Amino acid sequence: MSEELELYKQAYERERKARLAAEDVLETRSRELFLKNQELEASLVQLKAQQDALIRSEKLATLGTLVSGVAHEINNPLSFVHSNVDTLGQHSDAIAKLYPLLIESLAVDESERPAFAERVFKFLEEEDLEYFTDELDELVSDTNDGVQRVKEIVRNLRSFARMDAQVRTEADLNEGIRSTLKLINNQISANTRVNLSLEEIPPVLCNPGEINQVLLNILVNAAQALEGQREPTLEITSKENQGWVEISIADNGKGMTKEIQQRIFEPFYTTKDIGKGTGLGLSISYGIISHHQGELLVDSAPNKGTTFTLRVPIQTR
């Protein structure tokens, strides 16, 4: 019996040893896991910071596209406004001199009238005032047009530029399409036919600046896909469809293979030349639409064209 007891005791000791060894392994592994976890957490913090920096750089790239568009759009009217004001300035001196002549004419004797008239006609001819008065209406109305165009661009820019506002507000997405189109007008080649078919749509609770950023990305991509195409056409439609607002932007450009389509929403994936695209535009657009509980869909075929459909649920306050 005592031998049996001794064996039990040995068994107990062995089990105890095994348990201690197992616990030691467990603690070592736990400590390793803890350290790995710490490393991962640090990496995550770093990744998030890098991601934020990239999103900022993508916003800057969007801003760059905008700025070049706006600069181009403002430059045209500005140059003829400048030229008209210059012409007006040149003639304002002559008009200023004309005024004392007018006063003087009131006191001229009958006998001196012909000589005075000759002097006036000579002055008008020298200063080209006859031509100027013919053109004056046009100069003023052209200048007014130019100023209106600049005002319009500024208005579009205002509606677009709420990019950093984090608040959601009810917005008309048709207005977003129109203002974005105007701002990137210079990126769309002159021979591109742009067909706008915008139906009446209800306002959508959204961050308009962010939605405009998505529209800008898709429109610029479409414009680039149309480069060098014959009869380039851009079809933009909007409609209400069972609780959603749907915007579709279709081009008849180069199109994409299935393989490319599967990857376009991946961060850093780009088919553009180095330096031309960050590869973040569509991935950020996808994120923005997802945050709006919406969908961003793509349908494309090589050499046929691409259609992006943006669906946002109609939510009001």
Add this chain to the structure above:
Amino acid sequence: MKGVVFNILEDMVVEKGGVVLWQQLLNRAGVEGSYISVDTYEDAELFKIVHEVQQALDIPLEDVIRSFGDFMFAKLAERYPMFVEAEGDLFGFLKSIEPVIHLEVQKLYTEANLPTIDCANGDNNRLVMNYRSPRKLCILAEGLIQGAATYYQTPINIEHDICMHRESDHCELSISKVNV
């Protein structure tokens, strides 16, 4: 309470009275009795077993707990030698409990309810340790300090005039080196 404390109590009882006594104490305490060091168990379960130990040995409960602390230190030093090896003397080690040992324990076991310990040097031969814990296991702390003193071969005397068991919000353990 971490399972390692139960394991060390088992070691102590088995060393002094054998496996049979430990099994009897577990049965008397009415506890399940299988503990793994890395898990956490109810404090009350430990107190039930300690109560049975006290009954079996028929010595004051404080003495049981103090001896257990002394014994526990030696076992912990065996299991986790890096903490004692990192410090060259007793006071250095006691000062490292909060910033080093508790920090490491907390990393592995976020659920561990560790006491708060802060140390202030009275002079080279005296260290004042303030102990705070809802468990009020200051006697166990005394035993552990005594165990540490044995490990570092530094005879000490502990005065424990301010105590949570005497309506203070903390215990003050004044540890003095004894010249021999």
